[in-house]
Amino acid sequence: MIGLVSLIQPVAPLFVMTLATGSALAAIAMRRSFLITVLICLVGLIGALLALPWMAHSAAVAPMFADGALSVGFAGVILLTSILILVIAASYWRDATAEPREEYPLLLLVGTIGAVTVALGINFIPLFIGLETLTLAMIGMIAYPRWRPEALEAALKYLVLSGMSSALLLLGLGLVDLATGHLSLAAVQHASGTAMLLLPALGLIIVGAGFKLSVVPFHIWVPDVYAGAPAPSAAFLATIPKIAVIAVVARLLFADATIPPTLGLAMTIAGVASMLVGNLLALLQQNLKRILGYSSIAQLGYVLVALLAAGALGRSALLFFVAMYSVTVIGAFGVLSALSVAESDRDQDRVGDIRGLFWRHPLIAGILTLALLSLAGIPPALGFMAKMYVMAAGVHSHLRVLIATMVVSSVIGLFYYLRVIIAMTQAPDSADAHAEGRLSLPGNAAIGLIGAVILGFGIMPQPLLSLLKAVFHS
């Protein structure tokens, strides 16, 4: 019995979620009930979250998993994000009576298992398996409303491109194995620069990671896939895989005092390009999901600034920014899903659809405004503090080019965020009236909570800072 516990404890969250997956499958097989499936998945996610501290205190260490504070903290952020998305997704799917929808929460749970595996893995095997689990679940989540051609198209696009990036990543891993004989991250880190094969290997791995992070130049798929995916899936897509990969990169970069110059240069170029391209291409979009997609590209550019600004300040800035990013993005997509109906042929995702939202649903519009202000980095939203933090880290580390780009691209970004906000105050187009969803209580509660978090921590950031510090430095 003791042996079993010591076997489970180092991977407790994964174990809990796997158990929940099995239970959910069994429940679906016995009787299809959306509510029960959602509840099982919710219990699984919350259980995994509660199991995290237990895992962190484990005496035994699983061979391929980390139990450092950084990894555990990121796993916690992933789980919290997943819980919020699940609540929003449950309210999004609640009306779709004609089609089975029980598998959607199940896919979300499986995807989260993959993401947590990535965040915790210190060996390339769990990293790759986790990434693939995550990707396959996401393809299902994107294509779930199969009555929407755009969703199928988006899923296919994602399948092809992510398959390609996985293949390249796998090739990179193979080269690593060939060069070093090891598949653990630490081995690669300490072998860096010694073997000739490592450079192409590193390049291929960067391509794979870049695709998941969707930084420029690996961003082409983002707007199409985000626009085609149903809103909760887009929220998942924009947050979970990115946090997971950021967790791995952060662990690698923060372990060493210095970043290798070639990697630093590649990240700088990607950061500058992401900020500019993301914000510039968002300018002319009419679809909110596309705007959020481009915006997420730019936000990942800011993340790269924080990653490059090593040191204590960069570390805190990164954690704060990632927390802000996930909350804000879920808030924005959450509002879109609250307004949309899963059954209809498209979401309420055009700028025209939200015209006059301020007068129809003032609170919902207020929360979307807060989320957009947060992404733009304007007080009193949380994003202001986060962006200032990243800038502070960048200025502190003398990242002149990146900071200059950040200022310029932020100004460009203001334009499209403001355009959406102003559209919400305009009179609606009566010609293009489209079925708007009824708002549900749990969904509203989730969005309301997110709004309160964005505003509350935006005005009083210290509790969040202390919390992050406590979690990530314990």
Place this chain on the structure above:
Amino acid sequence: MILVWIALIPIIGGIVVWPAGRLHPLAPRVISLAILFVDLLLTLKLIEAGGSGAWLASFYAPWVPSLGIGFRFNMDGLSWILVVLTQILGIIAVIVSWSDIKDRVGFYHANLLWSLAGSIGVFIALDLFLFFFFWELMLVPMVFVIAIWGNENRRRAAIKFFLFTQGSGLLMLVAILALVFLHQQQGGILTFNDAALLATQPTGPFGILAMLGFFLAFLVKLPAFPVHSWLPDTHTEAPTAGSVILASIMLKTAGYGLLRFAVPLFLDAAHHIAPLAMWLGVISIFYGAILAYGQADLKKLIAYSSISHMGFVLVGIYAFNAIAWQGVVILMVAHGVSTGALFIAVGAIQKRLHTRDLAQLGGVWTDLPRLSSFGTFFVLASMGLPGLGNFVGEFLILRGTYAVAPLVAVFASIGLIPAALYSLIAIQRAFHGEATVPRRVSDFGARDVSVMMALALGIIVIGVYPQPLLNIGAPALGNLVPAKQVSALPQKGRGG
């Protein structure tokens, strides 16, 4: 604690009046008025209470201790004058909107109060981060006011306003961060406290660059040539109360920011840039005046005249002496009052005659004698007629500038001639002459007359007896630049 309430009351008020608009359209107006009166009374009491040294009141509480950011509110005479100006013009903005704004009354007043709260915060925050927080906070509500209740091209104007001011603000944020880290490197602690950062005094290229971050942000907001282009557009599209707040209050945050931060934090760099800044001021004086002369739109004319007046403010600030700085304070207050009144008059004309085009006006005096006489009075005030407030301000600025930079003072004085030209032309074309079409409209009612009367009284009092205002401002101005730093400064780089 009272300072916190002064900033907080309008914010809470905004949260209250938004839903109140659903109950009755009158509710937000009455509540807003009450809130601003309470706020004004709280502020007025501070001057009686006195306080220690130059500070009338102060408050500190930690905000983000791990980054050295605090809720650091301090009020001296300079802040006090500008806060009172904000509250009084806020009250007037509410009254002006009484019959102007008919839809979404609750949300409108909420935005009005929030933007006022942001301005008040800017005037009393002495933590650089808190200052920046309020600096940004006042923008979004103003954008809403313009974008929802403005004229035809309101969306474009709102976005332009936002991009200009926000973009330049980001440069200031970078400069703030650079300054804070330099302070930390020099052996200090990580803090955004203005009083601590005053000791940093960066020099050399770093000082110039960091100072430019502040300078540009304030230059855009002031606005001065060549970064003024948002102002005419924004004023043309903004509703009357929006124009009043923008011209009378928000432009003053820039003058205040220069006086409080851009100059004292970077004395050396500020002295280096002084000639450039003063000549930019002179160019703005002429540029604003000449463009005002060419305008057919009365509201645009006033907007360009603001650029001209703010040129004097810029010249005065970089003259670096007590007399000029006194003049800057007086001119900011007087310009706030007179330009606010002029925007109200133009708004009233537009509402009654549905045009602001000087070619279609003319002969308004016959139909609207009360409106026209007040309009004329304030145009004369803004022109700098002796005996009225603006004259005192401009005179003191020129007097102070002449001592250090005679050439700048001479050119700035010549700038008064085009000012007289566009003012008189405006009076003549708008109010005098024959009406092109017969008009049947009502003149100013009791409410409008009392507002204008109050503003006119203010201008006359400042013009005839400015001493109380000078007395309140003097200790603050003496306190802006720590004496230690001034004496250490070599006598160089003065303007002219």
